[in-house]
Amino acid sequence: xxxxxxxxxxxxxxxxxxxxxxxxxxxxxxxxxxxxxxxxxxxxxxxxxxxxxxxxxxxxxxxxxxxxxxxxxxxxxxxxxxxxxxxxxxxxxxxxxxxxxxxxxxxxxxxxxxxxxxxxxxxxxxxxxxxxxxxxxxxxxxxxxxxxxxxxxxxxxxxxxxxxxx
Amino acid sequence: xxxxxxxxxxxxxxxxxxxxxxxxxxxxxxxxxxxxxxxxxxxxxxxxxxxxxxxxxxxxxxxxxxxxxxxxxxxxxxxxxxxxxxxxxxxxxxxxxxxxxxxxxxxxxxxxxxxxxxxxxxxxxxxxxxxxxxxxxxxxxxxxxxxxxxxxxxxxxxxxxxxxxx
Amino acid sequence: xxxxxxxxxxxxxxxxxxxxxxxxxxxxxxxxxxxxxxxxxxxxxxxxxxxxxxxxxxxxxxxxxxxxxxxxxxxxxxxxxxxxxxxxxxxxxxxxxxxxxxxxxxxxxxxxxxxxxxxxxxxxxxxxxxxxxxxxxxxxxxxxxxxxxxxxxxxxxxxxxxxxxx
Amino acid sequence: xxxxxxxxxxxxxxxxxxxxxxxxxxxxxxxxxxxxxxxxxxxxxxxxxxxxxxxxxxxxxxxxxxxxxxxxxxxxxxxxxxxxxxxxxxxxxxxxxxxxxxxxxxxxxxxxxxxxxxxxxxxxxxxxxxxxxxxxxxxxxxxxxxxxxxxxxxxxxxxxxxxxxx
Numbered sequence: 001x002x003x004x005x006x007x008x009x010x011x012x013x014x015x016x017x018x019x020x021x022x023x024x025x026x027x028x029x030x031x032x033x034x035x036x037x038x039x040x041x042x043x044x045x046x047x048x049x050x051x052x053x054x055x056x057x058x059x060x061x062x063x064x065x066x067x068x069x070x071x072x073x074x075x076x077x078x079x080x081x082x083x084x085x086x087x088x089x090x091x092x093x094x095x096x097x098x099x100x101x102x103x104x105x106x107x108x109x110x111x112x113x114x115x116x117x118x119x120x121x122x123x124x125x126x127x128x129x130x131x132x133x134x135x136x137x138x139x140x141x142x143x144x145x146x147x148x149x150x151x152x153x154x155x156x157x158x159x160x161x162x163x164x165x166x
Numbered sequence: 167x168x169x170x171x172x173x174x175x176x177x178x179x180x181x182x183x184x185x186x187x188x189x190x191x192x193x194x195x196x197x198x199x200x201x202x203x204x205x206x207x208x209x210x211x212x213x214x215x216x217x218x219x220x221x222x223x224x225x226x227x228x229x230x231x232x233x234x235x236x237x238x239x240x241x242x243x244x245x246x247x248x249x250x251x252x253x254x255x256x257x258x259x260x261x262x263x264x265x266x267x268x269x270x271x272x273x274x275x276x277x278x279x280x281x282x283x284x285x286x287x288x289x290x291x292x293x294x295x296x297x298x299x300x301x302x303x304x305x306x307x308x309x310x311x312x313x314x315x316x317x318x319x320x321x322x323x324x325x326x327x328x329x330x331x332x
Numbered sequence: 333x334x335x336x337x338x339x340x341x342x343x344x345x346x347x348x349x350x351x352x353x354x355x356x357x358x359x360x361x362x363x364x365x366x367x368x369x370x371x372x373x374x375x376x377x378x379x380x381x382x383x384x385x386x387x388x389x390x391x392x393x394x395x396x397x398x399x400x401x402x403x404x405x406x407x408x409x410x411x412x413x414x415x416x417x418x419x420x421x422x423x424x425x426x427x428x429x430x431x432x433x434x435x436x437x438x439x440x441x442x443x444x445x446x447x448x449x450x451x452x453x454x455x456x457x458x459x460x461x462x463x464x465x466x467x468x469x470x471x472x473x474x475x476x477x478x479x480x481x482x483x484x485x486x487x488x489x490x491x492x493x494x495x496x497x498x
Numbered sequence: 499x500x501x502x503x504x505x506x507x508x509x510x511x512x513x514x515x516x517x518x519x520x521x522x523x524x525x526x527x528x529x530x531x532x533x534x535x536x537x538x539x540x541x542x543x544x545x546x547x548x549x550x551x552x553x554x555x556x557x558x559x560x561x562x563x564x565x566x567x568x569x570x571x572x573x574x575x576x577x578x579x580x581x582x583x584x585x586x587x588x589x590x591x592x593x594x595x596x597x598x599x600x601x602x603x604x605x606x607x608x609x610x611x612x613x614x615x616x617x618x619x620x621x622x623x624x625x626x627x628x629x630x631x632x633x634x635x636x637x638x639x640x641x642x643x644x645x646x647x648x649x650x651x652x653x654x655x656x657x658x659x660x661x662x663x664x
Binding site (some may be wrong): 308312320 | 359387388391392474475476477478479480481482483484485486487488
């Protein structure tokens with residue numbers, strides 16, 4: 001754990017679901033954050049990423065670990081829309097906060113996907129209590145391994161963490 | 167097997183994918199037809215119905231058993247559109263013919279769903295070589311059982327079948 | 333379907349479970365028989381072969397399709413015994429008839445395995461109403477495909493079958 | 499984490515597999531220990547407990563987390579024997595240390611099962627770096643949750659742990 005760990009870029013979201021107010025990583029310091037990027041027409045997002053996000057949300061205490069969904073895509077822009085995401089969230093009974101990535105008028109890659117340099121969906125980003133990126137994975141991730149990594153991050157003291165990051 | 171078996175209503179489809187020309191049950195007599203109704207935002211369609219349709223298509227010879235997908239829904243009409251279905255078919259690499267059910271201007275229930283009185287998705291309809299409905303199921307169906315039913319139907323002679331239905 | 337189909341060799345069993353009397357294929361003519369060979373220490377037998385046998389037993393009417401388990405092995409003879417098979421059947425709640433293959437004093441390969449020239453476990457043998465072998469598979473078999481094959485065999489008339497085999 | 503956590507009883511094993519020398523918890527202080535109790539004729543042991551033990555062994559560094567299998571049973575004593583366990587370990591390609599629980603001449607419950615008051619198999623016991631029991635579960639356990647718990651335990655300093663336990 002050194003200064004070289006990258007600070008997680010802030011989320012840039014067009015519309016939020018399952019939350020009264022927009023979420024910002026800056027407001028989630030002291031919590032571990034799991035950012036799960038998915039797309040409703042992406043087979044591995046639907047078979048692995050979304051169900052795992054649901055299990056993560058059900059397993060960890062929300063004041064310890066914040067699970068955040070991010071719907072994002074660099075393709076199928078004429079197919080994907082806000083109504084579809086809303087219906088998907090309803091049908092899959094997702095209760096965790098989900099943001100629709102902010103489209104980019106000058107690129108097919110929306111803003112948050114661009115900032116995180118995601119390769120596609122599903123992607124999973126682990127952010128520690130200080131806001132540093134500790135894992136950035138593209139494709140399915142084992143429950144056992146991600147559980148272990150989150151479990152370890154929850155044991156880091158934010159205070160200690162801050163001083164070691166200073 | 168008696169006269170009381172219902173004749174399968176004709177399909178009424180807005181747009182076809184994976185076929186050069188529109189499909190009609192009338193043109194599929196002498197083949198067993200498996201009609202798989204699904205919806206891209208329906209969890210059990212995506213986890214069970216569509217993968218089973220794919221396995222059916224890969225298991226049976228197409229001149230013996232015609233597997234036909236039908237995208238249909240009585241809700242989420244502002245979310246579902248032709249571009250979305252096209253992207254879904256591409257992402258899930260579906261190769262069997264799929265029709266988008268014809269919307270009904272006077273009802274949320276599209277025409278083919280209405281004719282078959284489907285309760286929702288996924289639904290599976292088995293149609294014999296004579297065009298008679300032999301099974302109409304709502305919800306997941308076992309591979310073993312549906313395999314056995316299709317296997318049995320393929321053994322029926324269309325000629326004998328026609329005379330026994332006459 | 334020709335004369336060249338091999339007649340299924342008779343079973344040679346040391347002990348039977350789940351049946352009052354020994355079973356012989358000769359006594360099962362007019363039924364389709366599914367013979368499932370397994371071994372309690374064989375991973376694919378336990379994860380695939382035995383659960384599929386259970387599904388087969390639950391799916392088909394016993395007077396149409398007889399599902400018979402055969403415990404057989406060419407190795408681990410000091411590990412495998414009758415008490416173990418009895419406990420396995422109890423623990424896995426298997427209700428279909430299961431025979432323990434007759435050991436061969438002059439070979440590690442027991443008698444029924446030898447007669448059928450099985451390559452190991454799990455193996456599945458499909459026998460038609462006339463007693464002819466219609467499928468002989470080593471390793472896991474798809475539910476959909478085996479369902480279709482059994483479904484087709486159930487449609488064969490024993491009478492017609494007998495004359496075509498005569 | 500208080501004085502009230504129970505110290506894990508020492509293992510009492512008849513025969514060890516996959517290790518050159520007998521294992522004792524006393525020799526594993528400073529490591530997290532996962533003790534997985536299973537039985538080869540127990541369906542949930544074979545479908546869940548053993549595969550999870552294998553995943554645990556493959557996921558964690560052995561000098562951080564010691565995964566130990568314990569074969570134990572309070573029934574089927576005439577069916578279960580050392581040759582069977584040896585063949586099972588070979589067939590399932592298990593590489594982690596596995597002990598056969600020491601039979602008890604005056605009870606059907608073997609010694610280690612008795613000391614841990616296990617209710618049956620599969621059972622999973624998590625032991626921290628100080629040798630204290632932190633989890634004792636009967637039946638299947640989620641990968642995500644057990645991963646998180648082990649991940650958290652690995653972050654505990656043995657030194658700090660010792661003092662807090664002193």
